[in-house]
Amino acid sequence: MVPIAYYLVLSGILFSIGVAAFLIKRNIITVFMSIELMLNAVNLTFVAFSRYWSQAQYRLNPTNYLQVNGQIFVFFVMVVAAAEAAVGLAIIIAIFRARNTLNVDQIDLMKL
Amino acid sequence: METGFLTFFLINLAKVIVVVVITLMSVAYTVLLERKLVGRIQNRWGPSRVGPFGLLQPLVDGAKLFLKEDLMPEAVYRPLYILAPMIALSCALMSVAVVPFGADVKWHGVDLFQIADLNIGLLIILGITSIGVYGIALSGWSSNNKYSLLGSLRASAQVISYELALGLSLVGVVMRAGSLRLRDIVGVQAPHGLLSWNFFGGFQFVAFFIYLMAAYAETNRSPFDLPEAESELTAGYHTEYSSMKFAMFFMAEYANMITVGCVATLLFFGGWTSPFGNLLPTFGGIFVQSLLPVFWFVAKVFAFLFLYVWVRGTLPRFRYDQLMGFGWRFLMPLAIANIVVTGLWMGLRLPMQ
Amino acid sequence: MHLALFIIFGGLCVAGALNLLLQRHPINSALSLIVVMSSLAVLYLLLGAEFLAAAQVIVYSGAIMVLFTFVIMLLNAGKEERTHGSKMAYVAGFPGAAILLSLLTYIFLSHRAAFDQAGLDDKFVTGTSALSAVLFSHLLLPFEVTSVLILIAILGAVALARKEH
Numbered sequence: 001m002v003p004i005a006y007y008l009v010l011s012g013i014l015f016s017i018g019v020a021a022f023l024i025k026r027n028i029i030t031v032f033m034s035i036e037l038m039l040n041a042v043n044l045t046f047v048a049f050s051r052y053w054s055q056a057q058y059r060l061n062p063t064n065y066l067q068v069n070g071q072i073f074v075f076f077v078m079v080v081a082a083a084e085a086a087v088g089l090a091i092i093i094a095i096f097r098a099r100n101t102l103n104v105d106q107i108d109l110m111k112l
Numbered sequence: 113m114e115t116g117f118l119t120f121f122l123i124n125l126a127k128v129i130v131v132v133v134i135t136l137m138s139v140a141y142t143v144l145l146e147r148k149l150v151g152r153i154q155n156r157w158g159p160s161r162v163g164p165f166g167l168l169q170p171l172v173d174g175a176k177l178f179l180k181e182d183l184m185p186e187a188v189y190r191p192l193y194i195l196a197p198m199i200a201l202s203c204a205l206m207s208v209a210v211v212p213f214g215a216d217v218k219w220h221g222v223d224l225f226q227i228a229d230l231n232i233g234l235l236i237i238l239g240i241t242s243i244g245v246y247g248i249a250l251s252g253w254s255s256n257n258k259y260s261l262l263g264s265l266r267a268s269a270q271v272i273s274y275e276l277a278l279g280l281s282l283v284g285v286v287m288r289a290g291s292l293r294l295r296d297i298v299g300v301q302a303p304h305g306l307l308s309w310n311f312f313g314g315f316q317f318v319a320f321f322i323y324l325m326a327a328y329a330e331t332n333r334s335p336f337d338l339p340e341a342e343s344e345l346t347a348g349y350h351t352e353y354s355s356m357k358f359a360m361f362f363m364a365e366y367a368n369m370i371t372v373g374c375v376a377t378l379l380f381f382g383g384w385t386s387p388f389g390n391l392l393p394t395f396g397g398i399f400v401q402s403l404l405p406v407f408w409f410v411a412k413v414f415a416f417l418f419l420y421v422w423v424r425g426t427l428p429r430f431r432y433d434q435l436m437g438f439g440w441r442f443l444m445p446l447a448i449a450n451i452v453v454t455g456l457w458m459g460l461r462l463p464m465q
Numbered sequence: 466m467h468l469a470l471f472i473i474f475g476g477l478c479v480a481g482a483l484n485l486l487l488q489r490h491p492i493n494s495a496l497s498l499i500v501v502m503s504s505l506a507v508l509y510l511l512l513g514a515e516f517l518a519a520a521q522v523i524v525y526s527g528a529i530m531v532l533f534t535f536v537i538m539l540l541n542a543g544k545e546e547r548t549h550g551s552k553m554a555y556v557a558g559f560p561g562a563a564i565l566l567s568l569l570t571y572i573f574l575s576h577r578a579a580f581d582q583a584g585l586d587d588k589f590v591t592g593t594s595a596l597s598a599v600l601f602s603h604l605l606l607p608f609e610v611t612s613v614l615i616l617i618a619i620l621g622a623v624a625l626a627r628k629e630h
Contacts, residue, residue: 002584004581005576006577007471008580012570013479017482033495036525037482043505050591066595072604074514076611082524082528083617091625094625231515238519239526261538265539
């Protein structure tokens with residue numbers, strides 16, 4: 001039996017590691033991957049809360065208690081993250097073709 | 113009745129060992145089946161010198177592969193070079209964990225003929241296929257060789273394109289069964305023998321052919337084996353691999369074939385149910401009744417392996433752009449059309465609510 | 466037993482995330498992120514969300530990360546150079562993230578009794594039919610809109626990544 005708070009703390013840790021990676025790393029693809037890490041941390045929070053709400057509802061009404069709203073949200077976050085990853089990577093490829101580098105410090109000005 | 117944890121653990125461990133050993137031996141003998149069948153199609157004997165009818169050939173092949181020199185080129189990226197064949201082989205073997213081989217017979221509360229009875233069994237098989245792409249992609253990149261990289265990128269693009277058609281073709285079956293659990297899907301096909309199988313009575317024959325073609329492309333087998341054929345791109349993504357690691361790729365390919373055969377029989381041909389349904393009287397004791405479904409299952413999987421090798425010996429290879437065009441522009445729309453038609457059929461058949 | 470599984474896979478998640486942070490070559494970061502996502506799928510299974518666990522493996526580990534791996538392999542991104550970003554990121558970013566993390570951890574752990582315990586109960590396993598009952602009845606419009614969104618994303622990605630002639 002694991003307290004649900006532990007899942008929330010784990011997701012907080014993953015989110016902060018994602019923020020740290022976003023700030024430290026200098027390769028644009030790694031920065032993009034840290035964004036995906038942050039999204040996954042948030043997904044874990046949603047699923048943990050969906051479980052918590054189901055358990056709370058079970059105490060009120062033992063016949064109809066499953067709460068799936070958190071999981072529906074995770075479903076939509078996954079879909080949007082997939083779309084965003086596809087477009088973001090296409091943009092990265094276009095940037096690489098123009099500037100021939102993947103280092104964020106060398107592509108931070110609009111004009112060379 | 114609650115089974116103790118130790119009983120549960122030991123029986124499952126025994127099941128896992130038996131299934132893995134049988135699968136690996138089947139892989140070895142599938143190689144022999146292929147060589148003999150392709151030989152007969154080409155009007156020659158296959159291997160026939162080692163043992164009667166060449167039956168000891170796989171053992172000798174295994175010994176040869178073990179004893180070959182295990183080269184590791186200097187400029188490869190070592191961690192991924194060693195990891196890639198392991199990913200390929202373990203994904204090929206993991207799919208067998210959710211496949212039910214026989215009827216629901218429980219011993220001490222543990223299901224004897226299926227290792228893991230999950231509610232989402234079919235999605236697990238799709239997920240493991242998705243992870244198997246990494247074996248191909250990482251092997252080509254870590255070999256530090258332009259031809260390997262190109263071959264592996266082509267092969268992985270082929271695999272992920274046909275994964276779509278594969279997944280979509282299975283939706284019709286899931287709609288008919290109302291569940292993703294493999295035992296439920298077989299259970300829907302049990303009532304009337306041959307007529308209630310998904311291929312015949314479930315009208316999923318289009319889905320079956322889509323599944324078959326997508327599975328041939330997923331396992332990189334003829335006629336879709338451009339990325340790994342010896343005369344193309346200097347053997348593609350396993351150019352730089354020798355002896356044991358090459359053997360792992362090889363075993364992974366044949367284990368994937370066996371998995372495809374298992375899934376096709378479960379989903380379209382009634383799994384372990386006999387084609388006679390309830391026409392024959394039940395005979396024999398509990399032993400025969402438990403093992404008879406396993407016999408039907410193995411017979412059907414063998415028929416699929418036969419079909420695989422038959423197609424390999426008969427059809428010429430697709431060119432890469434023909435292959436990709438076929439997957440995206442023909443199979444995927446056809447699979448979606450199959451879903452729509454199956455949905456309409458089910459909606460019109462059931463009483464309106 | 467549940468606690469052991471949580472510690473193993475939670476530890477794998479954190480180890481993978483730290484590895485993403487500490488590795489120099491992007492391909493290693495991508496592989497650690499795959500480990501994180503697969504461990505998260507196991508954690509979803511522990512919380513009873515079985516469809517989401519399968520979807521996490523199929524969509525995230527098996528498709529999105531394959532896309533990342535392809536891009537890293539094709540662009541041949543080598544090892545990172547050590548250039549420094551803006552000072553503001555280090556001055557305000559890390560302390561801010563650290564403060565936020567400690568605040569959240571303190572609040573969650575001090576109220577952990579109110580959040581209940583989650584075990585390996587069969588009653589709380591949400592099957593696929595529960596999700597689809599909501600998704601295809603109340604949320605049909607967002608569902609169709611997301612499919613249009615994916616279509617637009619595909620068109621955009623193809624248009625952006627095409628070679629100019």
